[in-house]
Amino acid sequence: MNATIPIRESDLDFDNGTFDSSAFAARTLASWQNLAAALDHTLLEPGATREQVERLCAEAAHYRFACVLVHPVWVSTAVNFVAGASIPVGAVMGFPHGASLVSTLRQEAAALTRLGARELEMVLPVSQLKSGNHGAVENAVRAAAHVAHLQGALLTVTLDTGLLAMNEKLRAAEIAIQAGADFIKNSREPSTSGAIAADAALMRGVAGARCGIKASGGVTALEQVRALLEAGANRIGSSASVAIVRELGAE
Amino acid sequence: MNATIPIRESDLDFDNGTFDSSAFAARTLASWQNLAAALDHTLLEPGATREQVERLCAEAAHYRFACVLVHPVWVSTAVNFVAGASIPVGAVMGFPHGASLVSTLRQEAAALTRLGARELEMVLPVSQLKSGNHGAVENAVRAAAHVAHLQGALLTVTLDTGLLAMNEKLRAAEIAIQAGADFIKNSREPSTSGAIAADAALMRGVAGARCGIKASGGVTALEQVRALLEAGANRIGSSASVAIVRELGAE
Numbered sequence: 001m002n003a004t005i006p007i008r009e010s011d012l013d014f015d016n017g018t019f020d021s022s023a024f025a026a027r028t029l030a031s032w033q034n035l036a037a038a039l040d041h042t043l044l045e046p047g048a049t050r051e052q053v054e055r056l057c058a059e060a061a062h063y064r065f066a067c068v069l070v071h072p073v074w075v076s077t078a079v080n081f082v083a084g085a086s087i088p089v090g091a092v093m094g095f096p097h098g099a100s101l102v103s104t105l106r107q108e109a110a111a112l113t114r115l116g117a118r119e120l121e122m123v124l125p126v127s128q129l130k131s132g133n134h135g136a137v138e139n140a141v142r143a144a145a146h147v148a149h150l151q152g153a154l155l156t157v158t159l160d161t162g163l164l165a166m167n168e169k170l171r172a173a174e175i176a177i178q179a180g181a182d183f184i185k186n187s188r189e190p191s192t193s194g195a196i197a198a199d200a201a202l203m204r205g206v207a208g209a210r211c212g213i214k215a216s217g218g219v220t221a222l223e224q225v226r227a228l229l230e231a232g233a234n235r236i237g238s239s240a241s242v243a244i245v246r247e248l249g250a251e
Numbered sequence: 252m253n254a255t256i257p258i259r260e261s262d263l264d265f266d267n268g269t270f271d272s273s274a275f276a277a278r279t280l281a282s283w284q285n286l287a288a289a290l291d292h293t294l295l296e297p298g299a300t301r302e303q304v305e306r307l308c309a310e311a312a313h314y315r316f317a318c319v320l321v322h323p324v325w326v327s328t329a330v331n332f333v334a335g336a337s338i339p340v341g342a343v344m345g346f347p348h349g350a351s352l353v354s355t356l357r358q359e360a361a362a363l364t365r366l367g368a369r370e371l372e373m374v375l376p377v378s379q380l381k382s383g384n385h386g387a388v389e390n391a392v393r394a395a396a397h398v399a400h401l402q403g404a405l406l407t408v409t410l411d412t413g414l415l416a417m418n419e420k421l422r423a424a425e426i427a428i429q430a431g432a433d434f435i436k437n438s439r440e441p442s443t444s445g446a447i448a449a450d451a452a453l454m455r456g457v458a459g460a461r462c463g464i465k466a467s468g469g470v471t472a473l474e475q476v477r478a479l480l481e482a483g484a485n486r487i488g489s490s491a492s493v494a495i496v497r498e499l500g501a502e
Contacts, residue, residue, distance in 0.1 A: 046350065104362060
């Protein structure tokens with residue numbers, strides 16, 4: 001059971017392939033509960049301890065965030081912790097460089113979903129994109145999407161927009177969507193708020209109503225979230241999710 | 252065939268378990284050819300292109316570096332390129348966060364060695380070390396070492412010393428060695444020259460003659476290499492290897 005705030009049919013204009021981000025933003029910001037359901041509660045510090053992972057999970061269960069997003073080594077811990085609260089656990093794969101073999105991505109996706117992960121995040125193979133190996137990029141995404149979907153999990157593809165030129169961003173987004181991504185996401189790197197909102201708008205422009213858009217990178221305040229939702233994101237990744245929902249009245 | 256400058260029996264004092272780093276440093280610095288054979292020629296930029304990987308390989312073949320170290324997606328390319336020159340290809344696994352599942356490490360090690368990688372570098376699971384899960388840390392290293400050694404490859408374990416307190420560094424080094432590491436390595440992060448040399452000395456202090464010590468992180472000049480060799484390293488990772496051997500007269 002996914003806590004995520006649902007996109008309504010009225011948000012989508014299938015004829016024009018568009019998504020009404022203003023309506024979605026207004027609904028998401030109408031209550032802290034709605035907002036929480038659009039936030040990934042994220043902990044990807046390499047030195048994060050079990051205690052920190054458990055605190056993350058407790059917070060996710062309390063505020064009912066969209067998911068907890070952790071490293072593979074912590075998936076079992078997180079699944080055990082939040083199973084009762086029906087909060088999905090997400091995990092990153094080949095993070096953050098997107099330079100894994102396709103066979104490794106496949107193994108990792110299968111192993112993580114077997115452990116109970118319901119959302120998988122891979123990084124687009126940026127170096128292959130930049131080398132013009134578009135077929136290799138598509139194969140990698142398609143392989144991960146295939147395994148994820150077989151297991152009923154969602155696949156997010158991080159485009160690592162901070163490393164891409166405009167034409168590469170457009171190409172990367174289109175390849176990821178065609179190959180089966182459920183969400184595309186901007187960058188793994190902290191960036192300026194303006195750059196993240198611009199990337200969210202660009203991704204929504206390419207995607208229309210075809211997939212979800214996640215935005216993340218140094219998002220710590222409600223105003224940033226509002227701007228990203230209005231730009232077209234329907235999921236926000238943050239390690240400051242608790243502070244953000246408190247801005248909207250959560251306790 | 253590994254080009255690495257060999258450690259001589261006279262460098263090792265097995266009775267006292269020590270390694271004569273002064274003798275090794277003097278021999279390594281006696282010619283640019285010896286020096287090249289102690290340098291990993293490294294390219295781990297996430298956006299590196301095929302063209303850059305091929306240039307890396309051409310340089311490695313020309314100067315006869317100890318190995319070329321690349322991301323998994325470039326192992327096939329590198330193996331094809333340097334096979335004729337008998338330069339070993341190394342690959343990183345679960346880089347840089349050391350947060351992969353053990354089953355993923357096993358798959359990755361097997362797949363990379365099948366593609367021809369002769370050196371594998373994993374990152375110690377730092378978050379598990381910091382959580383006191385020493386058994387999990389040892390299992391991860393042992394699993395990767397087992398697969399690597401079955402295939403005749405070497406395993407380097409990066410301790411990510413930049414994230415560790417002194418007692419954690421000592422513990423990490425001992426666990427990695429006991430679990431079968433052929434080399435232990437300081438950090439994946441650029442650090443100060445002084446900090447890297449101190450970590451090399453610490454690792455050599457723990458290891459004695461039991462394994463090799465790699466040092467890396469912002470090494471761009473011959474003087475840094477000299478300090479690291481004298482501190483106990485017998486392999487240096489750098490993306491500036493060409494400039495370094497040129498300082499010693501290579502063309």
